[in-house]
Amino acid sequence: MDKLSALSMFVATAEHGSFSRAAEQLGKTPSALTKAVGHLETELGARLFERSTRRLALTEAGGLYLETARQVLESLREASEEIDQLQHSLSGTLRLTAPLAFGPAFLNEACAAFLAEHPQLKLHVSLSDSYVELLEGGVDLALREGRSDLPGMIVKPLAANRSVLCASPAYLARCGTPQTPAQLLEHQALLYQHAALDQRWRLSRGAENFSLTPQGRLSSDNHDLLLAACLAGQGLMDCPLWSVQALLASGQLVQLLPDYQLEPDAFGPQILALYPSHRRATRKVQAFIEFIGGFLRARQLA
Incomplete structure (x- = not known):
């Protein structure tokens, strides 16, 4: 029996948990898949599945073999695709x-x-x-x-x-523009929540280093929600430059304390x-x- 076909049938059986469902997906008969898996088991000298009338489960050897079989089939698929794309x-x-x-x-x-x-x-x-x-x-x-x-x-x-601190012109007109890192604490911050972050803003300018914990009424694990609130004038936000570059260029947002570097966060x-x-x-x-x-x-x- 073709070894690659047998591997494909074994992987499909493992993924569907059933010879009949895998056979339907491959357009083959259940007996063909049973025969293919039996050939592999004979070759390996080990059972790949525990069979019963109610369930089909991988053995420990089957679990190990499944990982390798997937990698072999994926590598061959990629190689075939690469060869085709050499010409097309x-x-x-x-x-x-x-x-x-x-x-x-x-x-x-x-x-x-x-x-x-x-x-x-x-x-x-x-x-x-x-x-x-x-x-x-x-x-x-x-x-x-x-x-x-x-x-x-x-x-x-x-x-x-790179990260930058931003606010909308409307917010700054209403609440003032911070001129020093310490003044950031006088403003509402829009806080991004993530398990990897400790919420502190760290700024530096030359030998000066500042670390502060901003306070705010809105926090979220969704960057776009916070950015919408920033555009709506609800506070200051620590933003990746890639997320606000166009908004800074258009004037919809203003960068704060541009002489200071905002240190990269845990990302x-x-x-x-x-x-x-x-x-x-x-x-x-x-x-x-x-x-x-x-x-x-x-x-x-x-």
Whole structure:
């Protein structure tokens, strides 16, 4: 029996938890899948499933074999796709994950422009502030804020992740413009809540260093909600530059204390593209990394 077909049938059976459901998905008979798994078990000298009239469950050996089988099939799929694209334009599907706020700030526009350049390629974009395991989620590439020393990942820095303090002209007309770090405490802050953050703002200018804990009436784990409140004149906000660059340029927001540097928070000083180190970057992954890097550089964020 063809070993690759047997592996495909084993993986499908494991994922569906049933020979009949896997057979229906593959367009084969349950007996064909039972036979394929039996061949693998004979070859390995170990049972891959515990079978009963009520359930089908992976054995310990089956769990180990499933992980390797998935990697083999995925590597072959990627190799086949790469060989095809040596002769043709980029095609297939690129699966990408990124933080929610990247969407309206720049990723919406970037994805549309990337698709226009590669009409044979599909993009599946998942925007989430939850941490996504790339392999378990079947994701090719992640964009994240962070640092470049992440274990098990190939990391490509794309842009600086600078932070700025902002407020709307309406808020500043009503409440005044802070001239020193200490005066920030006299104002309402819009507070981003995240388990990795300690809520302090750290500013520096030359040898001067300031650390303060802002106070405010509105806090949220959603950046875009806070940004909308900032635009509506409800307070000061610590913002990544990439999220407010256009708003600063248009005058909808004003940068505060521009002579001071706001230290990077726990999210780190860079926007990164990353993928697992044991998986080489396919042409579609490389193409997107190059494209988004150039997109951000053109907006002077690099």
